[in-house]
Amino acid sequence: MKIGELAKRTGLSAHTIRYYERIGLLPFADRDAGGRRDYDESILAWIAFLDRLKTTGMPIREMLRYARLRAAGSSTGPERRALLEAHRDRVRTHLADLQACLLVLDTKIGGYAEAEKRTHPDEQSPSPDDGEPAGARTPRA
Amino acid sequence: MKIGELAKRTGLSAHTIRYYERIGLLPFADRDAGGRRDYDESILAWIAFLDRLKTTGMPIREMLRYARLRAAGSSTGPERRALLEAHRDRVRTHLADLQACLLVLDTKIGGYAEAEKRTHPDEQSPSPDDGEPAGARTPRA
DNA sequence: GCTTGACTTGGAGCGCGCTCGAACCCCTAG
DNA sequence: CTAGGGGTTCGAGCGCGCTCCAAGTCAAGC
Numbered sequence: 001m002k003i004g005e006l007a008k009r010t011g012l013s014a015h016t017i018r019y020y021e022r023i024g025l026l027p028f029a030d031r032d033a034g035g036r037r038d039y040d041e042s043i044l045a046w047i048a049f050l051d052r053l054k055t056t057g058m059p060i061r062e063m064l065r066y067a068r069l070r071a072a073g074s075s076t077g078p079e080r081r082a083l084l085e086a087h088r089d090r091v092r093t094h095l096a097d098l099q100a101c102l103l104v105l106d107t108k109i110g111g112y113a114e115a116e117k118r119t120h121p122d123e124q125s126p127s128p129d130d131g132e133p134a135g136a137r138t139p140r141a
Numbered sequence: 142m143k144i145g146e147l148a149k150r151t152g153l154s155a156h157t158i159r160y161y162e163r164i165g166l167l168p169f170a171d172r173d174a175g176g177r178r179d180y181d182e183s184i185l186a187w188i189a190f191l192d193r194l195k196t197t198g199m200p201i202r203e204m205l206r207y208a209r210l211r212a213a214g215s216s217t218g219p220e221r222r223a224l225l226e227a228h229r230d231r232v233r234t235h236l237a238d239l240q241a242c243l244l245v246l247d248t249k250i251g252g253y254a255e256a257e258k259r260t261h262p263d264e265q266s267p268s269p270d271d272g273e274p275a276g277a278r279t280p281r282a
Numbered sequence: 283g284c285t286t287g288a289c290t291t292g293g294a295g296c297g298c299g300c301t302c303g304a305a306c307c308c309c310t311a312g
Numbered sequence: 313c314t315a316g317g318g319g320t321t322c323g324a325g326c327g328c329g330c331t332c333c334a335a336g337t338c339a340a341g342c
Contacts, residue, residue, distance in 0.1 A: 081253035
């Protein structure tokens with residue numbers, strides 16, 4: 001598989017794939033006779049995993065650490081496990097934060113919805129109070 | 142309240158507070174006789190709200206749009222509501238993605254845990270397969 | 283009066299994660 | 313044979329969200 005097809009199949013750009021190889025996130029790919037990268041299907045699983053780490057907010061620096069441990073052999077298993085566990089804990093915390101924020105967001109949206117309801121019958125708009133700067137001279141925006 | 146105390150109470154740096162004012166995320170603060178910013182308690186609610194938007198991944202650009210709508214008066218209620226609803230949907234989607242990733246992470250960690258268990262009795266390490274580049278010549282890391 | 287330290291401004295700089303441009307190479311289809 | 317569309321490398325540039333520096337002002341305590 002050439003880089004263009006890999007790009008299509010992973011959703012990454014070819015530029016990004018080369019960048020990932022450059023920094024060491026992806027292994028140095030085999031080249032064909034013309035010097036072009038030629039990928040094996042197996043790269044897809046690794047990229048999918050990286051994508052999950054990325055989705056969960058792991059910085060590249062840390063993915064790199066994981067990649068290097070993996071490359072260093074099976075003796076690094078415990079360290080990799082620890083790395084993933086620490087990351088999982090952070091993700092869980094963030095997840096909880098997000099859920100809390102979602103509740104607040106729902107409440108706020110509910111307030112706007114109510115204001116609109118109250119406005120329709122008699123053409124007034126009390127508008128929900130949220131803590132935004134009220135009269136608000138918001139400058140240089 | 143001076144900027145230093147506001148910083149302590151919000152967890153933002155004074156630098157960041159000034160930056161937010163500069164770009165219009167915070168209203169232009171009243172100054173005392175000496176030209177220093179003097180904040181009212183009411184700013185805290187607004188900053189807390191911004192913080193929630195930030196936590197949920199809203200880009201500053203969009204927070205600004207919200208802030209400008211709010212400043213434009215109560216007639217913009219519906220537009221603000223729409224903005225928050227769109228954001229809420231994105232957050233929900235992201236939340237679902239995170240949860241899916243968490244499951245994968247748990248599975249993977251479980252694999253490492255098992256490998257360690259198997260290793261302890263008889264000193265071998267089969268190591269869980271995940272799709273990482275196996276023998277891995279990871280370059281220029 | 284003098285020192286200390288928190289504040290002011292404007293603008294430069296930074297870390298992250300890409301993203302792109304230039305110049306070149308190579309394979310294939312017409 | 314030629315044109316086109318991929319691919320290659322190296323290195324510069326970008327958008328985001330701060331973060332910090334320099335030089336100056338001001339208020340309170342010794």
